[in-house]
Amino acid sequence: MTYSVAVAGASGYAGGELLRLLAAHPEFEVRTVTGHSSAGRPLIESQPHLRSLAHLTLGETTPEVLDGHDIVFFALPHGASGALTAQLRDVRLAVDCGADHRLQSAEDWAAFYGGEHHEAWTYGVPELIVATAGAGAAGTWDRQREEIAGATRIAAPGCNASTVALSLAPGIAAGVIEAEDIVSVLAVGPSGAGKAAKTHLLGAELMGTANPYAVGGTHRHIPEIKQSLRRAGAAAEPTISFTPVLVPMSRGILATTTARLAPGVTAEQVRSAWEDAYVGETFVHVLPEGQFPRTADTLGANTCLMGLAIDEAAGRVVVVAALDNLAKGTAGAAIQSANIALGLPEATGLSVDGVAP
Ligand SMILES: NC(=O)c1ccc[n+]([C@@H]2O[C@H](COP(=O)([O-])OP(=O)(O)OC[C@H]3O[C@@H](n4cnc5c(N)ncnc54)[C@H](OP(=O)(O)O)[C@@H]3O)[C@@H](O)[C@H]2O)c1
Secondary structure, three states: OEEEEEEOOEEEEEEEHHHHHHHOOOOEEEEEEOOOOOOEEEHHHEEEEEHHHOOOOOOOOOOOHHHOOEEEEEEEOOOOHHHHOOOOOOOEEEEEEEOOOOOHHHHHHHHOOOOOOOOEEEOOOOOOOOOOOHHHHOOOEEEHHHHHHOOOOOEOOOOOHHHHHHHHHHHHHOOOOOOOOEEEEEEHHHHEEEEEOOOOOOHHHOOOEEOOOOOOOOOOOHHHHHHHHHHHHOOEEEEEEEEEEEEOOOOOOEEEEEEOOOOOOOHHHHHHHHHHHHHHOOOEEEEEOOOOHHHHHHHOOOOOEEEEEEEOOOOEEEEEEEEEEOOHHHHHHHEEEEHHHHHOOOOOOOOOOOOOO
């Protein structure tokens, strides 16, 4: 069966990556693309790398244009999709890459985003561990993919949020790290901030320098990370010091996250927690002892790579994780989740291989 697909926000970065992946998906056919200021223009003007979709013209982003497709992917600025998705009548599966349907807590939404809070949809990070009563032993955990199966509304993750949550969930679920006093510092590429012109994203501001931003607990992905860690079974309310740093690479996230080891755990227990958590996963790989990922190894791929070390003197685990913010960080996660929701093989249309150097 071929599923008809519409992409809203097709002129932007996340929309462009959705289209790049969808163009190679054997079961999905992109029929409709929409934009905002670029509506009425040929798609190829906004996405000159998408030659196979050069026949498409950007339409208006309205419920009337989007309704009637089997699947609609939304890649709009946060706050723009919530009201729109509520008006869909005839869409089997909607996947929102924006934040509007990610947070369960209206208080968190008000504190970090503001404006109307929309209901949380099924979270689109299939590999995330979900703690349930009776679970806890490695290999017996539930996964988010079980909730995604059959879902009709999915919230794709924030790119930094999924990187950090995937980095920590195994240790939290196994009880080998503490949920308080987590520290995460991320090198991030500016495509994570979208295509709209902003002065601090000009080439002259970014080339040859590293720029920290949202310092001091203000980044919007913090509540999303905490929500995931609670669901992974955090024994205490998580606290995280989270600092992203813009670096001169267009795509990619390298997140270095450290957490206190639980009293008495051994190095073997810690490594086993991560290896056992991801051993069967297609897209999340724990590297062998002593190896750490590079962002280039994940570019264009739906892969999250992580390396692990124990800093015995500091009493902390150090997890270094890399992924492509536009691929596994948003569009790839959205398509992987759509595959699961529709009962297709999870990896359909997605690659584990990056583009390097
Ligand atoms: N970039 C990433 O790495 C990443 C990762 C995870 C999640 N996301 C999420 O994905 C969403 C899109 O991000 P992006 O980076 O692709 O942003 P972007 O490059 O700025 O693209 C935004 C898209 O939304 C359209 N748009 C702008 N204002 C709109 C409005 N008021 N109503 C309807 N459409 C509007 C734009 O159309 P025109 O160009 O025609 O004006 C464009 O197609 C965001 O919610 C973001 O948080 C992005």
